[in-house]
Amino acid sequence: MKLKMARYILSILLFVFALTVNAQNDRQLIREGNRMFNKQQYDKAEIQYRKAVSKNPSNPQAVYNLGCALMMQNKDSAAIVQYEKAVKLEKNKFRLASAYHNIGVICQNHKMYGDAIKAYEQALRNNPKDDETRYNLALCKKLQKNDKKDNNKKKQDKKNENNDSQKNKDKNNDKNKGENKQQQPKEQMSKENAEQLLNAAIQNEKATQQRLKKAMQKPGQRRRSEKNW
Incomplete structure (x- = not known):
């Protein structure tokens, strides 16, 4: 019985020790990330913070710091995702x-x-x-x-x-x-003028032919020369 109790206590101690080491590891990774961040090595800081989050996803500081590293690299969408996670985890106002x-x-x-x-x-x-x-x-x-x-x-x-x-x-x-309406009378007038000119030409031609016929039918006449003395 004592042996079983000892094993049970040992198991508890090992579990607590494992949790402590795990907590120390994510804190150490955060500190390393902070050193990189302060040197403006944001890509390297991001790596350390991601490791910290992987070790302890419920650590709001690791999540928040990861958001900051992403933000400094203009990875805005990814940064907002981390900040929104942080506000769900964080208790400190x-x-x-x-x-x-x-x-x-x-x-x-x-x-x-x-x-x-x-x-x-x-x-x-x-x-x-x-x-x-x-x-x-x-x-x-x-x-x-x-x-x-x-x-x-x-x-x-x-x-x-x-x-x-x-x-x-x-x-x-x-x-x-309006232009179409104005153009139509002009076209009609032009057509009417053409017909009038054609009729006038025909009439003139007929009149000319009649005069020529009359002139050809009359006998030649001498004009008397008058002289003023």
């Missing part, structure tokens, strides 16, 4: 605020102002004294307002352009119809 703040920064950079505003508001709920987040929130709201104005203006300009295009099209159609 200040670190929660930092994660939400970084989500807001990424969204703001991509002009996703609505999502950025929500993230900044969450950050301020966890850390109301963060002036940088408060400034970013105010700026984001202003940019969102300006963006809406620009979009409305573009829509109105497009609508006006379409209306002007339709008006010009209708105007050109009316002009073409």
